[in-house]
Amino acid sequence: MNPTLEPTRSASALRHSPLVFAGSDPFAADEVRRTLQARTGDPDLACRVIRALEPGERAVVSAAFRADGPVVAHLVTPRALGRAEPSPVEVRVHDVVPEPDRSAYVDLVATALDRIEGADVAKVVRGRCLEGHSSPALSPAEVTATLLDRRPGRYVFSLPLDDRPEAPWLVGASPELLVRRRGVEIASTPLAGSVPRSPDPDEDSRRAAALADSAKDLAEHAFVVDHIAAALGPACEWLEVPAAPEVLATDSMWHLASPIRGRLRAPEDLTAPDLAQLLPPPPAVGGVPTPEATDLIDELEGPGLRGPFGGFVGWMDGDGDGELAVTIRAGVLDGERLRLFAGAGIVAGSDPLAEADETAAKLSTMTRAGGL
Numbered sequence: 001m002n003p004t005l006e007p008t009r010s011a012s013a014l015r016h017s018p019l020v021f022a023g024s025d026p027f028a029a030d031e032v033r034r035t036l037q038a039r040t041g042d043p044d045l046a047c048r049v050i051r052a053l054e055p056g057e058r059a060v061v062s063a064a065f066r067a068d069g070p071v072v073a074h075l076v077t078p079r080a081l082g083r084a085e086p087s088p089v090e091v092r093v094h095d096v097v098p099e100p101d102r103s104a105y106v107d108l109v110a111t112a113l114d115r116i117e118g119a120d121v122a123k124v125v126r127g128r129c130l131e132g133h134s135s136p137a138l139s140p141a142e143v144t145a146t147l148l149d150r151r152p153g154r155y156v157f158s159l160p161l162d163d164r165p166e167a168p169w170l171v172g173a174s175p176e177l178l179v180r181r182r183g184v185e186i187a188s189t190p191l192a193g194s195v196p197r198s199p200d201p202d203e204d205s206r207r208a209a210a211l212a213d214s215a216k217d218l219a220e221h222a223f224v225v226d227h228i229a230a231a232l233g234p235a236c237e238w239l240e241v242p243a244a245p246e247v248l249a250t251d252s253m254w255h256l257a258s259p260i261r262g263r264l265r266a267p268e269d270l271t272a273p274d275l276a277q278l279l280p281p282p283p284a285v286g287g288v289p290t291p292e293a294t295d296l297i298d299e300l301e302g303p304g305l306r307g308p309f310g311g312f313v314g315w316m317d318g319d320g321d322g323e324l325a326v327t328i329r330a331g332v333l334d335g336e337r338l339r340l341f342a343g344a345g346i347v348a349g350s351d352p353l354a355e356a357d358e359t360a361a362k363l364s365t366m367t368r369a370g371g372l
C-alpha cells in the first residue's frame, strides 16, 4: 500500500468489466487513468485526489471500515451507463461456506447482548460472512449486469480493489446513502432497524407496518440518526432531520430510513469524502459509543472479517462533490471466490435468532445476484 497517495500505475483498460457507480447520477468507465492508494482517516485524501483529477474526470473510491484500512481511488472519465444486458446463464457449481456458521453467530450476538446489559456499549453491529466458490468463476461484469437489471438496492457499484490487472473486485447494491454533496447541499439517509421481507404481500405489508411501530427498532434507528446529526450539524447552516423515519424496501429487507438534508456553512472546506470521514465508522455498521463498539467488533468478529465491507464506496469530482454509499449488500470477487458480508445492529431487546435471520436475508441480495 502506498501511504503517500502517489499514483501506482498508469492508464489501464479494465479487462473484466466496466467500473460502475449507479446512484443518483449513474455512470460507468472503461479505463482507469490512474489509481491512488491510501489509508482511511488520511486528512489529505480528498485534496490529493482533487489535485490528481483532470477536467471531466471523477475518482471512484472505496474505503475500508477499519481506521487505517486501505482506500483506493480510481481516476476515470465517466460515460453514460447503458442498459444492463442480463448475462447469459452459465451452468456452474457453487460451494458456500458461512463464517461463522449460524449457531456461532447466534452465540456471538448473545455475547454482544451481555456486553450491552453490562453497559459497555449501547449498540453494536455484529457481522458475518459467506464465502462462495464458483466453478467456472463468476465475472464482475455478469454480477454487475444482474444488479443493474434487478436493482435490489439504490447504489450499484463495481470496481477493482487495487491497481493490478488481477485485482479482486468489489461489487454490490447498497441501499444506504452515507453522504452526498452537491455544492452547498448535503444529504445522508441512514438506515437502521430492519426486518426481512415476505413473499406473501399481506404478510410483507404487515411486517413493514410492525417495523415502523417497533420500539426496539426505533431505538436502534435513533442511535444512528443522532450520531449523524451530531457529526454533520456543526458543519451546516441548517440540518433537517425527519421527526420519524420512513420505511424503505430493498429486494430482501424493510429498513427504517431517515432522509437528512443540510446546507454547508463552508463547502470549500468539506468535500464529499471529508464529510464521510466525519462519520467514521459509518454508524449503521459500527456502534455507540463508537470507540467501545469498534473494539467490541474487533473482539467478537476478529479484525480481518470486514475488509472493505462496512466502509464507503462512491465517487467524487474535482469540485469536491460526490455521492458515497455505505459498503453493504456487497461482495468481493477474487477469482473463483465470492466473499459476502452482512451485519445486524444489536441493541437491548435484540433477539439473537431474529438477528441471524436478518443477516441471512441481507446476504440473500448478493447470493441471488451471484446465483449461489
Ligand SMILES: C=C(O[C@H]1C=CC=C(C(=O)O)[C@@H]1O)C(=O)O
Binding pocket: 125, 176, 191, 192, 193, 194, 255, 284, 285, 328, 329, 341, 342, 343, 344, 345, 346, 362
Ligand atoms: C450492516 C448492514 O446493514 C445495516 C444497514 C441497514 C440496517 C441495519 C440494521 O437494521 O441492522 C444495519 O445497520 C448490512 O446490510 O450488512
